[in-house]
Amino acid sequence: MTATGREAWPAAAEWTGKIYSGGWRQSGGGTQPVHEPATGARLAEVGVASPGDVARSGALAARAQQGWAAMAPAERAEVLLRAAGVLRDNSGAIREWTVRESGGVPAKGDYEIAAGLSQLAQAAGMASLPLGEILSSPVPGRASHAWRVPLGVVGVINPWNAPLLFAMRALAPALVLGNAVLLKPDPHTPVSGGVVVAQLFEEAGLPEGLLHVLPGGPGTGEAVVADPHVAMVAFTGSVQAGRAVARAAGDRLKRVALELGGKNSIVVLDDADVDAAAAAGALSTFGYQGQACVAAGRHLVHDGLVESYTEALIGHARALRVGDPREDGVALGPVISERQAARIERIVDESVAAGARVLVGGRREGLFYPPTVLDHVERTMPAFSEEIFGPVAPVIAFHTDTEAIEIANDTEYGLAAAVHSRSLPRATALAGQVRTGMVHINDVTAKDAANAPFGGMGESGNGSRIGGTANLEQFTQWRWATMPETA
CATH class of the missing domain: 3.40.309.10 (Aldehyde Dehydrogenase; Chain A, domain 2)
Structure with missing residues (x-):
């Protein structure tokens, strides 16, 4: 992949024909080739996650999430900052993957890298935000508190047009707020929108089981939405596909954030x-x-x-x-x-x-x-x-x-x-x-x-916003507790 002839990053021998779920492993759904739209050249081969792979990943993510949520927010933020360092160090290779896989010019690749770094920095800063409130109590002698807790496992279904940026926009805040993530990259860009993301966080020391990268087509996406461990789905794509995701999530009473099209x-x-x-x-x-x-x-x-x-x-x-x-x-x-x-x-x-x-x-x-x-x-x-x-x-x-x-x-x-x-x-x-x-x-x-709420009205989305402090509302839920002020 590189013009200099040095070993490409991420090293293809590790991930070719595989999915990322508790490390790189063989997929149950076979493999798919990745082609360059400009030339038709075959660039790579990735694994295709089967419904069984998704079920296994959901269970692993749910177990790993509990310990992750118990960590200090600053420790979670530090992982994101290390991922940003890996992104900077490998920006040339990532730019090349973005250009060849998505058909964008190098400046578009540079934009995605810069925006990805901004998303990581913005998300890391959320670790210092207050997550709760002391409420007035209607009962004398009883304290009343409310605070935000993670949703658990978040499913992210990613598009091909800005694969690195959209992955970071959802998974960075989801992770720093204590969630685990199942990421399904688009079949057109499974490397720049999936393999690269897995490698960034693996090298940054993200604990095993918190991020699963599951390439595949609509069947893989449907399995992510349906998985009982997934509490919320962040989807970016067409109106038609967004409606299907919303229906499936609604039937299961799951939160869904839809970022769809525009005129x-x-x-x-x-x-x-x-x-x-x-x-x-x-x-x-x-x-x-x-x-x-x-x-x-x-x-x-x-x-x-x-x-x-x-x-x-x-x-x-x-x-x-x-x-x-x-x-x-x-x-x-x-x-x-x-x-x-x-x-x-x-x-x-x-x-x-x-x-x-x-x-x-x-x-x-x-x-x-x-x-x-x-x-x-x-x-x-x-x-x-x-x-x-x-x-x-x-x-x-x-x-x-x-x-x-x-x-x-x-x-x-x-x-x-x-x-x-x-x-x-x-x-x-x-x-x-x-x-x-x-x-x-x-x-x-x-x-x-990165610090602005991003989303639309009408058929451009379901009114949800991702970005800045809007991420708090998307990727957490409220818990309320009362207790005596004295034992």
């Missing part, structure tokens, strides 16, 4: 800085081939600026080179799979057939889809309503701020938005009326911070 708008008002707005719009839609839940899926532009904005956006699109992400100067790599490439192609083609116009791009070569700008987009078209998850920018003109709000809210999703204006009061007022869980002024739609 996010970048709104450009008539007093905006056009060049700055177009630069933010290009990054929001074309970054990582548009394969992010927080990517801009609509560019809503005041009709007085739409011509100049579109011209600037086309300029950005034409300047972005598409190709193998390991080559110098490449800005966009391949989309993750043939299925995803065909989906993007269908949405664009059906919209064009309905009257939309392709201004740049619009034709793929294999898995490589170029930055694409559409105009004449109407609300009846797939490019307006569907989450594209590709580098396609539909431009839609509006006449008034009220109309911009109405168009932005014309979606079942509600994840993120951005508003551009030279008037902060005006932009803030408009942002307050957009129905999203996150909104950014004079910036991109695609933002993330």
Whole structure:
């Protein structure tokens, strides 16, 4: 895997064809190959966790969790900080796995590493937060206390588009708060989203049995959700899959945190800085081939600026080179799979057939889809309503701020938005009326911070938030106790 010829990290001999459950072991579900989307090359082979593997892991995790929860919070935090050190020391190898497995450019790999480090640091800091309250007691002479306790075992079902970041976002706070974790990485990225994570924590000295990495497809995920030892599931993925997870978890009265899709708008008002707005719009839609839940899926532009904005956006699109992400100067790599490439192609083609116009791009070569700008987009078209998850920018003109709000809210999703204006009061007022869980002024739609609650409304999630102090609510539950003030 490395250009220098030195032994790759993590050492493939340890984990090839295996799962991580009480150390590396043979899986009961066989193995699966891992392919590079840019070239089709076979990169690795990982184990596939069977339902029996999941059941064994759940039981091991439940036993190990009790001792872990009894440790001092500072000791748990120290493990996370050591994991951060391992991540730094092996950042080059991890970047290479991220690039080759997910198709992102090296800068995307660097972003995930930096964000992963932030998640570990933020989670470690939670160890010093107060976890309880002294309550007023209605009974004289009796004390009343409430404090947070771990849930027990948390299931994390991870996506392919930011595998390291999303793994750390859930498992780091879950672990530091005293839980054990079953992590199911996506089949497209089982190394950067699974093997790497297992190796980080193994080298950091996480006690055995607290983290289980269980690659596999939907059957493995279903087993994780159904396992009786799993008290809560953190899922990131499509709306369709999220609904299935929610149904299965609800039937078992389990807590579930869903981070799903988005049809996010970048709104450009008539007093905006056009060049700055177009630069933010290009990054929001074309970054990582548009394969992010927080990517801009609509560019809503005041009709007085739409011509100049579109011209600037086309300029950005034409300047972005598409190709193998390991080559110098490449800005966009391949989309993750043939299925995803065909989906993007269908949405664009059906919209064009309905009257939309392709201004740049619009034709793929294999898995490589170029930055694409559409105009004449109407609300009846797939490019307006569907989450594209590709580098396609539909431009839609509006006449008034009220109309911009109405168009932005014309979606079942509600994840993120951005508003551009030279008037902060005006932009803030408009942002307050957009129905999203996150909104950014004079910036991109695609933002993330370890200390901020991350999540959406509507079909973008179930109202849960992960990030910052919101993690306390997600990964713990309250316990209340009363006792005499004197023996």
